[in-house]
């Protein structure tokens with residue numbers, strides 16, 4: 524096969540940041556994706572409908588001329604989010620989901636939720652309105668090993684949450700373990716998951732053997748090979764519960780190459796090519812379209828895109844770095860690597 528044409532994909536988990544950074548990164552996603560679920564972990568976080576709508580305008584203003592990219596907005600859930608704010612968000616028609624960051628779990632999560640019991644009314648409103656809760660699924664307890672935080676979250680938080688709100692639509696974001704893949708596969712239809720391309724392509728050796736590679740450090744952290752295999756199996760299974768979410772999370776080169784480097788991989792510039800490489804590796808290229816372009820809108824209750832995009836088989840090299848805000852540079856995921864699929868503009 525020398526070319527693949529598929530329905531234009533969407534990115535169901537994307538960080539665009541704000542200001543100069545937004546301007547530096549938004550075109551990369553708009554080039555490949557029709558829509559994206561925009562993460563609300565700005566500083567300060569996007570906690571109200573008013574903030575989400577203003578942020579949406581800034582995203583639209585930062586798009587290159589002629590781009591037809593649609594940002595789908597989210598609210599950042601806090602201990603104090605009132606049920607009325609959920610109703611306002613839903614009524615706007617432009618806020619699609621609410622994001623749960625356990626406080627302290629990841630980048631800009633300090634205002635996140637300390638105890639889900641405090642959010643019970645807000646979550647009940649989401650369940651009533653059919654508004655999905657998007658979950659960064661890691662516990663933050665100091666005594667839990669970083670490699671176990673997702674699996675422990677399933678038992679301590681995810682299962683009790685779904686027992687209390689069985690109809691709540693939940694997206695288990697950026698799953699990284701065999702446990703999470705099995706949990707989602709066995710759950711009812713209101714539970715789905717996004718899978719990043721870095722977790723499909725790399726295991727923790729890639730990040731740690733022969734030297735520490737900070738550009739492969741993200742949260743949840745890369746796991747063992749058996750987990751990568753389980754994720755690849757889930758993504759290529761054809762199950763509508765699994766869909767594309769890059770978790771493309773830009774940080775300036777200097778903030779990654781640091782004694783205390785930031786978590787996040789910038790995968791937007793070659794997202795679709797990298798997913799194609801993962802699906803090809805699994806012998807399942809024919810399943811890429813469902814994962815990238817159908818399962819996400821179906822779960823969110825949105826129409827599938829009508830345009831198509833094409834990848835051709837052609838070797839090309841991802842740049843070692845790209846221009847970023849304030850004269851800085853950013854290192855994309857798989858920088859300097861040769862890819863064998865190329866997105867056609």
Ligand SMILES: NC(=O)N[C@@H](CC(=O)O)C(=O)O
Nearest residue numbers: 538629630741742772786787
């Ligand atoms: N994935 C990451 O490692 N980082 C994300 C936050 C997140 O999605 O957890 C970021 O905002 O930088």
Ligand SMILES: [Zn+2]
Nearest residue numbers: 629659742743
């Ligand atoms: Zn996260």
Ligand SMILES: [Zn+2]
Nearest residue numbers: 538562770772
């Ligand atoms: Zn993320």
